[in-house]
Amino acid sequence: GAGVSQSPSNKVTEKGKDVELRCDPISGHTALYWYRQSLGQGLEFLIYFQGNSAPDKSGLPSDRFSAERTGGSVSTLTIQRTQQEDSAVYLCASSPTSMLINEQFFGPGTRLTVL
Amino acid sequence: QQQVKQSPQSLIVQKGGISIINCAYENTAFDYFPWYQQFPGKGPALLIAIRPDVSEKKEGRFTISFNKSAKQFSLHIMDSQPGDSATYFCAAKRNFNKFYFGSGTKLNVKP
Numbered sequence A: 001g002a003g004v005s006q007s008p009s010n011k012v013t014e015k016g017k018d019v020e021l022r023c024d025p026i027s028g029h030t031a032l033y034w035y036r037q038s039l040g041q042g043l044e045f046l047i048y049f050q051g052n053s054a055p056d057k058s059g060l061p062s063d064r065f066s067a068e069r070t071g072g073s074v075s076t077l078t079i080q081r082t083q084q085e086d087s088a089v090y091l092c093a094s095s096p097t098s099m100l101i102n103e104q105f106f107g108p109g110t111r112l113t114v115l
Numbered sequence B: 001q002q003q004v005k006q007s008p009q010s011l012i013v014q015k016g017g018i019s020i021i022n023c024a025y026e027n028t029a030f031d032y033f034p035w036y037q038q039f040p041g042k043g044p045a046l047l048i049a050i051r052p053d054v055s056e057k058k059e060g061r062f063t064i065s066f067n068k069s070a071k072q073f074s075l076h077i078m079d080s081q082p083g084d085s086a087t088y089f090c091a092a093k094r095n096f097n098k099f100y101f102g103s104g105t106k107l108n109v110k111p
Helices: none
Strands: A005-007 A010-013 A019-024 A031-037 A044-050 A065-069 A075-079 A088-095 A110-114 B004-007 B010-014 B019-025 B033-038 B045-050 B056-059 B062-067 B072-077 B086-092 B105-110
Touching (some): A005 A088, A019 A088, A044 A065, A044 A075, A075 A088, B004 B086, B019 B033, B019 B086, B033 B062, B045 B072, B072 B086
Parallel strands (some): A010 A110, B010 B105
Antiparallel strands (some): A005 A019, A019 A075, A031 A044, A031 A088, B019 B072, B033 B045, B033 B086, B056 B062, B062 B072, B086 B105
């Protein structure tokens, strides 16, 4: 079956521009996560959507970062006025989040390069 | 406060050897402890996971050992192979809450 998809796979932008990264989770998954992974580093939690609950935005590094999840499915991560330190791979993951199933399925990521 | 601490940061093992990666957690409410494997250029993928009601789980060459009282869990890779060379992340969560990831261990299995 289809996994988590992300687009674009690569994005090169100039400093100061806004970018939008898209995540299509696995159909029916109620939970959606965004992470950032800098080169050779660990997973930095950004934001977590769980069903219709208010998202956990505690990981967003600044107010330049925002995310939406429309209709409980597709999510968009927006970075305004990009900075060079925003360069990283942005990973999306989804999970069915039942009492029995906790597995988190990751997409391939979007590699963002800010020049 | 880092919720999940992982060590070592990197590990070199000879082919056929045992790779051991350790994690410690803080929150006793965590009830799910997965390990993820990530190859370069790919997203992490679930390798094996355990719940705190068991002390060990084995799947093929991969074993999780879980010590609830010490709040520690570890991944053992038996008969390590060059194809196991990847970055491994431990994680912890409790139901309907976010995952907390360790900082990752880069494993290199020498032929």
